[in-house]
Amino acid sequence: MTSVQRFARFVAGSIRSALTGPVQYWAWIGFLLLLIASGVLAYLDQLTVGLAMTAMRDQVSWGFYIGNFTFMVGVAAAAVILVIPAYVYHWKPIREIAIFGELLAVSSIVICILLVMVDIGRPERFWHMMPLIGHLNFPRSLLAWDMMVLNLYLLLNLVVVVHILYRTWCGRAYSKAFVVPLVLFSIPAAIGIHTVTAFLYNGLSARPYWNASILAPQFLASAFSSGPAILLVVLQVLRRFTRFEIRDEALWKIGELMAYAVFLNLFLHGAEAFKEYYSGTEHLLYTRYWFQGLDGHRTLVPYAWAAVSLNLLALFLLIMPATRRNVITLNIGCLATYAGCYIEKGMGLIIPGFTPSTLGEIYEYSPTWIEVRVAAGAFAVGFLVFTALLRVAVPILLGESRLEPAQQPVPAVPTPVLAAPAPQVQL
């Protein structure tokens, strides 16, 4: 059997395993498909009428979509937090699950790209941004940079993941010479995608709320808080529903790393708030709009304080060893981190950046149902991709899905991951 044939069998097998599953699996898929359908219908409305279906206007020209995009870039970047110790320090408990971080990164980037696509006014002209056939304003435009690094990061993670899964499926060890350099490169790439996304806002002198050099470090801190928060929950689900062995220490370690990130995030926010309030220049307006409201415009104020409280709660729960090791408080900590970062980085970053507008006007933005449905649809696509990828990856990593022994290539090196015998997956 040639390697092309073997790879074709791998792809076919993968598709087959993504399309088979127990009732709960299909119920989840059905739920996601419903969300996607609702998103597509809403998007069709938006396409017919225009972006007027959203609450965005000239004063607040980016909103829910770009807020969610920013947050998801952070989630994608956070895969690195697992990759660093796993591959660089050969830290065993995390190494086994690093691949899930990469799968999460792939799915998050899918969501990011969808969210940008639904935000632009002329999606059919998207090719104008492509080099050669269009015109990419590189290196001047930061959005051009962002598209480049996001796609590169997507490709990088896909290649690593496919390589590891394929080799494992063949019963061989992954090629160190191939994977390690790519993984090492993915570390600066992950930091890069989020830094570039931060610079997208950071470079705009017209928006004092974003034009602070603390923005990029703070983006990274909140990414390294929220990304692992999702992953921790996913890992527990995996442990519960499959035979995948994930040790408690691995979860606790991730929780501990998260605690540092949450602290750093809060610290950087505090530093920025101090500067704004103590110096009290005209730039204070935007921060005041977020935390206190302006002239009775207080839509965002509850969100601001909810974000602060959630992050403080998360810090407390994750930094105390006792609560970190308790399943319930650990999960509350994760949810609090996720929700806190989501509010503060999504709406909390974008909307105050535009309010008041550059000419001093206050337009209170709050997303329409169309926006919520479209964004939920984009998220559902990402979750669908993530679910399918897990459905393929887990049996392979568990050794349940393998190339038939007769066809195995000769040097069957023991797999570096988990090579357990293959009973049924208990979903």
Added chain:
Amino acid sequence: MENDPPKATRREFATCAAAAAAGFLMTACGPRRLHEVPRKQLQQMVRDMEREYSQKYGEQVTVSDAGPMADVLFAYALDISRCIGCRRCVYACVEENNQSRDPQVQWIRVLQMDKEHGIDFEHADPYYQPDQVPEDGHFYVPVACQHCRNAPCTKVCPTGATWTEKDGIVVIDYDWCIGCRCCMAACPYGARQFNWRQPSIPEGELNPSMHYLGNRPRPRGVVEKCTFCIQRVRAGRYPACVEVCPVGARKFGNLLDPDSEIRYIIDHKRVMVLKKELNTMPKFFYFYGT
């Protein structure tokens, strides 16, 4: 038989086919960005536009492809001490530049300011609606595109759909803009408007005298803004807002001409630009004439 031209080998055939395909692609996909189309292709495109708009609006439309004139750098000056906030410029601009009437798109925004606070956007009101202007205790600052020499908007555009022409006018290619609105986030003057829904101009209200980088009709989902009335100024006329201003607060001219009115104002009056600290270097000056 020996004199027959040698038959093409498979490799030669493949090479030729590939070259032909590449040639076709280059022509088809060719430079379509208005910024870089060669003169000849531009003339063809402009004629296509004329045909399209004439058909669509049922009247004879002319689309100018006039390029920048040599030794001309356009600049604008607005006398804050004269402006009475009547908003005639706003509506003259709408009519001249074929802005959408429903939904309303306006390239000029007149801000009412308190004399108490001076020029302070925090205390600016664009929605003032008294029976008569000017009102006591207030003055007026109309704001449109400042045509910055160091324009933040052109820098951020991912597709290069907006740029500064040689005569200093910042323009947009409405057929190349993807509607990402980075430029709107980057503009410190709120000068750029987005077509959130299909723009509409009632029958008979179209200005048929157009320029390919200016007042031709815009589609939904792209950004637009003031072009200094490129269709007028490149034909030696004043912008519509300058002509309509009842108090003569608006001045326009060539910055490179030492005898121009604009140069006189800069040399003799108290001149300022908005948000000077951002170093955008606007070519739109505000001054106190009296």
